[in-house]
Amino acid sequence: MRKFVLLILLVALTYNFGLAGISPLQKEIYRARDSVLPALVHIQPVITDFRTGKMRKQSVVGSGVVFHEDGYVVTNYHVAGKAERIICTMPDKEQVKAELIGGDPLTDIAIIKLDLSKYSGKIQVAELGDSDSLQVGQYVLALGSPLALARSVSYGVISTTDRYFPGETRLPSGERTGIYNNWIQTDAAINPGNSGGPLVDLDGRIVGINSRATLFANNIGFSIPINIVKEVIDGILKNGKVIRSWIGVQCQELQNLESWFGTEINEGVLISSIDSKSPAEEAGLQAGDIILKMDDEPVSARFAEELPAFYKKIADHPIGSQIDLTVMRGERTIYVTVTTHELGEMLGKDLECKEWGFTVKAITKQMAVDNQLEDTLGVFVSGVKRVGAAAEAGLRRGDIIRGLNELPTMSFQEFFDTYNQFIETEAEKVLLTVKRAGGTKFVLIKATNHKADEEDK
């Protein structure tokens, strides 16, 4: 009898306090949470910014998730891609240092590695899922540490798997982004600080890396599909960067233009613009050409959403390889072979010319294309301090320094070396030859002015 009463009591207790009464969905959410939350880290990088003519450090926050037992964490490029120093807070609130392994602004992904040598806890790894099998309407969780340290889970569904952003999107640091992928859109709340956190399916697998929200809109968050992220991770771990091919074509969706160009529905990719001095220009491609086949496979982009995949197809070719294109030009069909070049970095590395009060950037091939420059020689003035020798001399942001003391145009490295030499020898006056809208200017820097300023302080 006593045993029986006890049993009844036990059943009653279980019913009230145990798991037996929880809905299946709630159970699944808990399970998904438990498989990823222990791998979630809070990231506090100190990033550098050169836009004010001075190297400025800035502390930012974001989220990341451990995907490898050696301590590799995936996060956003806009969180850690420009980091000087990174501190991470682990799930047990212990802080560990991390180093930047590599970043890819075009997909807004960065990989950092935790320094586990002094970490007393046990590291947990989350599993990367498959974003290609995602369904619109599928339940997902967004994990992260928005606003501050407290870790949070928000819940929603996949709103669309194929969100495309028209126009040009740039990261805060100035790089173009999102050319090679579409985004997953979710209504799970994504706030500042969620950046770099995982989007998780109910199996507890990561299906996306949360990257952006829309200001002044509710329940619209965007996530980079994990299958794209996986390729970026591979590239960064193998080569330190993602290597992409470039031919220099800009394409446009064919929707509404089919009858004018005389193409069938879902046939071909329209070239709308050719970058100057690009492999495409060299191969004789023209705006208005329609690419029907690439390497003998039919291609099409009727809608803008299909463009990133097409660009990615080009980018995935090995550098220097030949792409065979079947092209419709007016009434004719022509065959064009384009040899790919490496896309290279979007923006060049930064340098602070502290003594003269300005900052410069190396000019990359892509910067030259974007700004219609003849070549990548010289350095780009990324900022001029309001008070300093450079400002006094009339140097301006956007100028391109082509020469020092009328020596011929130089590379970034030559500029760097010559600059240091001037500083070491305490050169009093240096004449910069500068390219500016509409012509060349001579800008005379007087180092003495700057020194006087320093003494005043």
Add this chain to the structure above:
Amino acid sequence: MRLIVVLMTFLLSVGSLSAQNFDFDKIYSRASEYTVAVNLVIEVSFGTQTTDAKNRGIGSIVSADGLVMFDGTPIDSEDPFSIMSGMQISAEPKSIEVVMMDGTKYTAEFIGIDRFTKIGFCRIITEDGKKFPYVQFKKRKSYKIGEWLALFTLLPEYVSPQMGVDIGLVSANIMEPEEFVLTAGFNELEITSILYDTLGTPVGVLGDLENPALSGFDASRMMDSFSQMEDFMPLLGVIGAEKLNKLIKDPPKRGKVDRGWLGIYLQALTPDIAEFWNVDSEGGIIVNEVVKDSPADSAGIITGDILVELEGHPIEVNKEENLPVFQKKISEMGAGAAVALTVIRRQEKGIDTLDINVTLAQAPISPAEAPEYEDINFEIKVRDMVFADYNIFNLDSDLKGVVVKEVEPGGWGAVGGILPGDIIQSIDGVKTETVDDARAALESMDETKPEEVVFFVWRDSKTLFINIKTDW
């Protein structure tokens, strides 16, 4: 000692007495006959928005047949700010109304704006050949600092009478960047008001010293000067009778301006740079770039040359702010003028001094002067490309097209996504290198009425296709 003080007081009071010495009754009665209010209706576009703006300012009748001068700044479409910001102010006012002080209203016909003083001219339209009282300016040789000047300021429309007196004084005789009699006590709203000396003689009108930060062709400089507010302080002073009488005799006509042009990009030879290069000159013009096939190019001027003398006179430009003085001189000489230049050429073996003669060409037309075409079906206005387009946006000279000047909101062009600033290179496959090409292409469509029209445009250093499905 006491005597001196008394004497001083006496002298001072004479001075201040003379300030009160204007015979305002007499000046007022004369001035009220030829002083007018000029009401302009101007079309202003910003981006895709176009609105009509009204502007009311003071004007004066300057000839018996009803020639009126007024402040042309509101319709000055050559203002580099409008060119840069895309805020295109149409070159012509839509309508002009001239209101006499007795309330009589006349319609006037726009004539043109003087590029340098920004004084605008219009002529009252009368049927009966009516004669008007008008102002006659008297030349003054020199001005004493502290000398009093008076003008009439236009009062708000709801008060009567419409004219009030304001007084100011000569504050400085400025010598550089050019000779200019600076005044104190007047404000910008009074620009183009007639200035009277204490004897009541009309000696000129109030104008401003050209602000170097707001002039010249260097567009990037424009953007910088937003942070330098001191550059915007207007220096007001006397535009003298000599200049005015010349303008009145031959008022500037719209769309027909004679401006001399060398075809160089220039920079001032500062003392620092002169010293750095061991050039012995008080000032000069560094040639930064020579426009291909320009007069300078044909005369053999090359990049890096320093112009030090113009017509035998030294060029005393030694700071960037003074560049417009040189530009203005060249401009005023007009096309066809033969100009003697002394040029310093730095070479490895030393410095050469050369005498070079250049025949000035006509300056390239500005965007506002470019021929334009307005299409009523797509509701867009396009214009020819001009030198400044290539210059400001660093465009390849191969790029040919027509620039979209205005897009009427709600029209087919706007709905289809055409934006102001787009350069239309072809319409339905037909090349459009000039507005005539564009007109031909678009007008033929008025008959064929195709269901869709494809524009191929250049925008932000890329090209794209714009398909407009129309509804004729």
